Amino acid sequence: MTSANKQTSPAPGALILIPVALGEAPWQDFLPATVQHRAAGIRHFVVETARAARAHLKQLDFPSVLRDTDIRELAADADQTALDTLLAPALAGEDVGLMSDAGCPAVADPGARLVARAHEIGLKVVPQVGPSSILLALMGSGLNGQSFAFHGYLPVEEAPRDKQLRALEAESQHLQRTQIFIETPYRNERLFAALLRVCQPRTRLTVARDLTTADEYLHTRSIADWRHTPTPALAKRPALFLLLG
């Protein structure tokens, strides 16, 4: 923090939310030039994982020596004091960038707590345009984009997971709401098999994998059609599942 002389204290910086790549690609494929330029001017980053953040900054043609860039991880259990320490450069007049390990920060990751604290202490929060696998999958699904819900991860155990799949399908049919969920990549194939076993034949299922990369796979079929389609390769690859009953 700078000295608390009111006459010289600078205008506060902002918390800038910087999306990062979903996979291997030049930044021109997934980030507006203005966002790359803005990110390149930031010296203080709060990130999910420091190692992933350094790789993302290199992918952005980050102009500075990363050794001289302040990159700090946001602990899952960070308390208010820890959050305030991470935001201190903004109070001292310098922008702080928030990055996730993939896609848009504060969506499907723990970053929202830092954003919430920034609002509480009156900092400006500036979300930047970039890739979100959730949004891209929804756009490309052809399922209802006027009512949708993201549920994150489903239960790991088979019985409660199948029960929730049935509940999501029933709610989806009742409200015409697209249900979006994800799985730990090494369990994708198990979830896909469960969907084919548990859901109604007419329910539509979208499988979206490796979005924005050369291996992008994005198909919507009825459960009946999926049962007669070769199983897509899903093991250990980032994927989303969307259904509409």
Added chain:
Amino acid sequence: MTSANKQTSPAPGALILIPVALGEAPWQDFLPATVQHRAAGIRHFVVETARAARAHLKQLDFPSVLRDTDIRELAADADQTALDTLLAPALAGEDVGLMSDAGCPAVADPGARLVARAHEIGLKVVPQVGPSSILLALMGSGLNGQSFAFHGYLPVEEAPRDKQLRALEAESQHLQRTQIFIETPYRNERLFAALLRVCQPRTRLTVARDLTTADEYLHTRSIADWRHTPTPALAKRPALFLLLG
């Protein structure tokens, strides 16, 4: 459609989902260069409103004479034959671009029916990265980004609208789910007043207005704090509301 000679029929084109601006801004602010380049190569567009689409293409530095570009509106009641006519250029080997009046196509607009039909007839669907006011507002809200639902428009009449606000708030509290909704711009102020009247003091409310433009306004406060804050200017301006109880 080209002649049905199998030996000379070209590989099918794709349905390319092209996001457009949320407001006045150079395209470098909101679109990756690769997306602009890809859009500039498309000669067949399916759009929400032709006039808005022409303005968006001009904003994209579209290189062709718009008079020579095939721009067709997607009717809200388009039947299967009409959808197939719109997709015919793709079957004949040329990409078709889908654009909304603002933001990402097939999200909070009627475009999903065309995407669904493209999947049914086996066309490749390629969503492109660009601005979504829903996603930007969620990122910037600091509310829960690991569970959220988009509800579109709430009822217009006061009694059912207030009832739904209470139901959304209760569900939000129960599931820790961020609730996202929109309003016709000239009714924004009425909805904001209703939120302050109906919701619990500790519920957090985000108001996101004019995102990605110079007039961007994005604040999250408790209902109690909003009651003591000057009312933001919301009349006739695009806004989103997010709450977490």
